[in-house]
Amino acid sequence: MTVSRVINNSGHTSREARERVEAAIAKLGYVPNALARGLRFKQTQTIALVVTDITNPFFTTVARGVEDAASEQSFSVMFCNTDESQGEELEYLNVLVQKQTDGVLLVPASDSVESLTFLKSQATPVVVVDRRVSGFQVDTVRCDSEQGAYLLVRYLIELGHRRIAALMGPRAVSTAIDRSAGYQRALAEAGLDDGQHPVLHDSYSQKGGYRMAREVLSSSQLPTALFAGNNLIAVGVLRALREVGLRVPEDISVVAFDDIPESLVMDQFLTVMTQPAYEIGRRATELLLDRLCGEGPADVQEIVLPTELVVRKSAGPPRPLA
Amino acid sequence: MTVSRVINNSGHTSREARERVEAAIAKLGYVPNALARGLRFKQTQTIALVVTDITNPFFTTVARGVEDAASEQSFSVMFCNTDESQGEELEYLNVLVQKQTDGVLLVPASDSVESLTFLKSQATPVVVVDRRVSGFQVDTVRCDSEQGAYLLVRYLIELGHRRIAALMGPRAVSTAIDRSAGYQRALAEAGLDDGQHPVLHDSYSQKGGYRMAREVLSSSQLPTALFAGNNLIAVGVLRALREVGLRVPEDISVVAFDDIPESLVMDQFLTVMTQPAYEIGRRATELLLDRLCGEGPADVQEIVLPTELVVRKSAGPPRPLA
DNA sequence: CTGTTAGCGCCTTCAT
DNA sequence: ATGAAGGCGCTAACAG
Numbered sequence: 001m002t003v004s005r006v007i008n009n010s011g012h013t014s015r016e017a018r019e020r021v022e023a024a025i026a027k028l029g030y031v032p033n034a035l036a037r038g039l040r041f042k043q044t045q046t047i048a049l050v051v052t053d054i055t056n057p058f059f060t061t062v063a064r065g066v067e068d069a070a071s072e073q074s075f076s077v078m079f080c081n082t083d084e085s086q087g088e089e090l091e092y093l094n095v096l097v098q099k100q101t102d103g104v105l106l107v108p109a110s111d112s113v114e115s116l117t118f119l120k121s122q123a124t125p126v127v128v129v130d131r132r133v134s135g136f137q138v139d140t141v142r143c144d145s146e147q148g149a150y151l152l153v154r155y156l157i158e159l160g161h162r163r164i165a166a167l168m169g170p171r172a173v174s175t176a177i178d179r180s181a182g183y184q185r186a187l188a189e190a191g192l193d194d195g196q197h198p199v200l201h202d203s204y205s206q207k208g209g210y211r212m213a214r215e216v217l218s219s220s221q222l223p224t225a226l227f228a229g230n231n232l233i234a235v236g237v238l239r240a241l242r243e244v245g246l247r248v249p250e251d252i253s254v255v256a257f258d259d260i261p262e263s264l265v266m267d268q269f270l271t272v273m274t275q276p277a278y279e280i281g282r283r284a285t286e287l288l289l290d291r292l293c294g295e296g297p298a299d300v301q302e303i304v305l306p307t308e309l310v311v312r313k314s315a316g317p318p319r320p321l322a
Numbered sequence: 323m324t325v326s327r328v329i330n331n332s333g334h335t336s337r338e339a340r341e342r343v344e345a346a347i348a349k350l351g352y353v354p355n356a357l358a359r360g361l362r363f364k365q366t367q368t369i370a371l372v373v374t375d376i377t378n379p380f381f382t383t384v385a386r387g388v389e390d391a392a393s394e395q396s397f398s399v400m401f402c403n404t405d406e407s408q409g410e411e412l413e414y415l416n417v418l419v420q421k422q423t424d425g426v427l428l429v430p431a432s433d434s435v436e437s438l439t440f441l442k443s444q445a446t447p448v449v450v451v452d453r454r455v456s457g458f459q460v461d462t463v464r465c466d467s468e469q470g471a472y473l474l475v476r477y478l479i480e481l482g483h484r485r486i487a488a489l490m491g492p493r494a495v496s497t498a499i500d501r502s503a504g505y506q507r508a509l510a511e512a513g514l515d516d517g518q519h520p521v522l523h524d525s526y527s528q529k530g531g532y533r534m535a536r537e538v539l540s541s542s543q544l545p546t547a548l549f550a551g552n553n554l555i556a557v558g559v560l561r562a563l564r565e566v567g568l569r570v571p572e573d574i575s576v577v578a579f580d581d582i583p584e585s586l587v588m589d590q591f592l593t594v595m596t597q598p599a600y601e602i603g604r605r606a607t608e609l610l611l612d613r614l615c616g617e618g619p620a621d622v623q624e625i626v627l628p629t630e631l632v633v634r635k636s637a638g639p640p641r642p643l644a
Numbered sequence: 645c646t647g648t649t650a651g652c653g654c655c656t657t658c659a660t
Numbered sequence: 661a662t663g664a665a666g667g668c669g670c671t672a673a674c675a676g
Contacts, residue, residue, distance in 0.1 A: 004671055005646085012645055029443045034420040035366065036669035039357045039652050046400075046421070055386050057379070057586065064377050067403055076417060078368075079401045081389055095398060098356040099368070121351045206585040231586075238588040263528040264379065264553075264586055266560040324662060326655060334661055358653035361668050 007032055038100060047288060048078040048096045049105045049281075050089060051129075056204070056232060058258050058277050059107070062129065065281025066105060073289050075102070084170060084203070086110045090118065097122045103288045105129050105281075110172045127288045129280060132174040139291070141284040141303045145175045145257070148273040148307040149182025152255050153227055155271075155309060157190045160317045161225040161253065164197060167212040167237060168229040169204040176201065179229055179257060197223075204229065209236025217244055224318035228256035234270055235260075238314075249316035259310065271315040273307045280305060329354060360422060369610060370400040370418045371427045371451075371603075372411060378526070378554060380580050380599050381429070384451065387603025388427060395611050397424070406492060406525070408432045412440065419444045425610045427451050427603075432494045449610045451602060454496040461613070463606040463625045467497045467579070470595040470629035471504025474577050475549055477593075477631060479512045482639045483547040483575065486519060489534040489559060490551040491526040498523065501551055501579060519545075526551065531558025539566055546640035550578035556592055557582075560636075571638035581632065593637040595629045602627060 005013050006021040013021075024030070038044040049066050051059040063079065070077050078101065080092040089109045096104060097118075103125040108115060116136050119126050128140040156164055166183045169176035180199055187193045198216055202208030209228060213236065216223065228234035234256035238248065246252050259274040283303055290296030327335050328343040335343075346352070360366040371388050373381040385401065392399050400423065402414040411431045418426060419440075425447040430437060438458050441448045450462040478486055488505045491498035502521055509515045520538055524530030531550060535558065538545065550556035556578035560570060568574050581596040605625055612618030 008671085010671090014645060017646080031416065031419050031444060033361075033422060033669050034417075035357050035361045035422045036652085037671080039355075039361055039654095039668095040670050040672090042652080044357065044421075053386075054376075054389070055382055055583070055585070057382075060377055060379075060382050063401070064375075064403065067376070067401065071402075074417075076400055076402075076421065078398055079385070079389065080393075080398075081386065094353065095356075095396075097353050099366075099398065100355060100357045122353060235585060235588050242588070260586055261377070263377070264557060264582055266557050266564070266591075269588075327662085330655085332655090336661060339661080355653050358668085359655080361652095361670095362654050362656090364668080 042100070044100045044102055045074060046076045046078060046099070046101055047103045047105065047285070048080060048092075048101045049129075050080045050082060050092055050096075051107045052082050052084045052109060052204075054079060054081055056230075057261050057264065058231065058275070061261065061277035062281035062284075065278040066285045067281075069282045069285035070289070075289065082107075082109045084109045084173075086112055086114070089115055093118060097124055102292050103127070105284050105288060107131060108133055108174075111174055125288060125291045127284045127291075129284045130175065132178070134174075137300045139287055139301045139303075141280055141287060141301075141305070143275045143280070143307045144304050145178035146182040146185070148257060148275075149179035149227070150186045151182075151307075151309055152257070152273045153183045153186035154189070155311075156225045156227070156253060156255060156315060157186060157192070159225075159253065159315060161223075162192060162318070163221070163223040164192075164225045164227055165216045165223040166197070166199045166227045166229070167209060167216070167233055168199060168201050169208070169233065171201045173204075175257075176204075176229055179227075183227060202233075204232055206232045206236040206239070209233030210240045211236070213237040213240035217241075217246075222252070225253035225255070225315065228254060231256055231258040231260050231270075231272070234258075234272075238270075248314050251319055253315035253318070255315050269313050271312045272310050274310055275307050276305050364422070366422045366424055367396060368398045368400060368421070368423055369425045369427065369607070370402060370414075370423045372402045372404060372414055372418075373429045373451075374404050374406045374431060374526075376401060376403055378552075379583050379586065380553065380597070383583065383599035384603035384606075387600040388607045389603075391604045391607035392611070397611065404429075404431045406431045406495075408434055408436070411437055415440060419446055424614050425449070427606050427610060429453060430455055430496075433496055447610060447613045449606045449613075451606045452497065454500070456496075459622045461609055461623045461625075463602055463609060463623075463627070465597045465602070465629045466626050467500035468504040468507070470579060470597075471501035471549070472508045473504075473629075473631055474579070474595045475505045475508035476511070477633075478547045478549070478575060478577060478637060479508060479514070481547075481575065481637060483545075484514060484640070485543070485545040486514075486547045486549055487538045487545040488519070488521045488549045488551070489531060489538070489555055490521065490523050491530070491555065493523045495526075497579075498526075498551055501549075505549060524555075526554055528554045528558040528561070531555030532562045533558070535559040535562035539563075539568075545574070547575040547577070547637065550576060553578055553580040553582050553592075553594070556594075560592075570636050573641055575637035575640070577637050591635050593634045594632050596632055597629050598627050 082089040200212040255271045404411040522534040
């Protein structure tokens with residue numbers, strides 16, 4: 001029809017016809033069907049963000065960056081929560097492929113290659129966000145967890161701490177692995193790697209942090225500082241410490257990866273290694289959309305954004321032994 | 323084709339044919355095209371959640387409830403941030419209609435009827451979430467902001483406060499209107515409505531709260547208590563108070579609508595009127611999906627969920643005059 | 645400048 | 661039990 005030409009401003013149409021069509025469109029409230037269009041073009045102008053839990057403010061902020069960058073280029077975003085489950089992740093990816101999602105931003109639930117091979121087999125572009133996947137060449141946007149943790153723990157060591165516990169996220173998740181590695185490196189460099197330093201793993205949640213803190217506190221030899229694997233863990237840790245009556249930083253120091261958004265907390269108390277969450281979302285989306293247009297660099301990109309040490313009040317020199 | 327029958331388990335197929343098809347599917351990694359299916363059935367199994375800002379933990383939690391309820395019934399969810407802009411809202415709704423979204427969960431940016439009439443003209447089911455829209459019969463899931471505010475302010479009055487400032491969200495937003503009304507009712511009931519009580523409006527954000535608090539603090543006659551219109555406002559308020567050196571609750575009391583998720587904050591300090599955010603998302607989604615199946619009650623539903631007063635540490639008796 | 649044809653991938657209907 | 665036809669709404673390519 002001439003209608004199509006009018007709507008897309010393509011080809012030539014007489015003024016008279018164009019006006020008649022526009023009038024009809026207005027009168028009928030006609031809205032073009034993007035499904036049919038997508039069917040023809042094999043392009044839906046939709047991408048997906050698959051995260052483990054949108055409730056974590058880090059991912060919320062990433063999501064906001066994604067949404068902003070996507071809508072700038074007229075893309076819509078679908079959100080999926082996997083709850084760190086590889087099974088859920090695969091199920092979502094399947095649905096997304098069925099729905100002809102143009103591309104996926106994936107925070108992988110585990111270090112498995114399965115999801116990525118599936119997407120590859122379906123020719124669906126992916127950008128991996130926040131985490132690494134070993135044994136697979138994919139575009140990735142993340143921070144350097146190893147280096148960040150290293151610097152954070154070195155900061156503790158410089159304050160004088162000699163016994164530091166690491167309260168990390170799930171053992172299978174790359175960020176937890178890398179942060180542990182950075183922690184170990186800092187210890188080793190200071191000649192403190194006696195194999196006695198407690199490294200615990202639990203979920204990236206307030207509850208996980210609470211449980212790990214309680215466990216560390218029940219051990220015979222208390223550390224003078226705790227390194228929390230992320231923001232939620234830190235909150236659980238602080239709660240446990242308060243329950244036991246330990247003051248921070250007087251009795252024990254605490255540092256963490258990931259900040260808590262300043263809009264949510266009245267006193268910025270925690271000393272942290274922040275990641276530019278919004279920027280991560282933005283950059284990942286821009287890279288993905290570049291890929292969709294066939295633009296962008298030819299080779300696989302591994303974009304590593306800088307972290308930043310933000311010194312606040314939760315860490316100080318170790319308490320002198322009584 | 324027979325293929326379709328196999329995939330949908332419909333009609334009769336011989337075992338032999340079925341097996342041959344299944345083998346081919348596995349070998350080719352075939353995934354059915356939901357676009358084409360949607361085109362035929364006029365059903366995409368996708369709904370949308372349009373909020374003002376996913377970064378606000380209240381909406382994040384709502385979103386989580388939505389996602390969980392939707393995926394239970396095999397629906398996917400698209401997310402859109404309007405930033406309280408009616409224009410953005412309409413633009414998103416247009417895109418959503420184009421994409422044949424089956425239904426919309428809408429947190430209206432303003433009290434305008436425009437978005438709802440548009441959706442109605444397109445026969446797209448909506449459930450309004452969190453806010454009211456006047457002059458339009460729509461399914462709604464929200465809390466009673468008026469009553470919640472009334473109880474919260476009454477609590478302050480019972481503590482002995484006689485001069486209470488209200489630091490509210492945008493003047494055009496129903497929750498801000500209702501919370502102001504509840505505040506006024508509590509004052510009136512206590513015979514305190516002398517028209518002198520400060521009621522300010524700004525954005526539902528930490529910055530807005532900060533600005534309003536600074537303004538109130540610069541007035542000649544200080545209130546003894548502040549009522550913050552939501553959680554983010556409360557954070558800004560507390561920050562402003564701290565800056566000025568006022569202690570809470572010793573020097574001044576603060577209460578707020580909306581909690582901050584306990585996973586994010588180490589000391590639950592703020593006395594608040596909480597809303598069951600997750601439940602709001604869940605119920606709204608269930609209602610919407612019922613509508614889509616043609617189930618559910620015939621008449622327009624207005625589901626009002628209970629709020630709960632959570633007394634913590636940020637409010638106490640007014641400070642005796644020096 | 646405008647209309648026709650054809651096909652994107654699916655499924656309902658009807659025939660075989 | 662299976663295949664063929666046709667149409668959901670759209671547009672590229674080709675008539676007219």
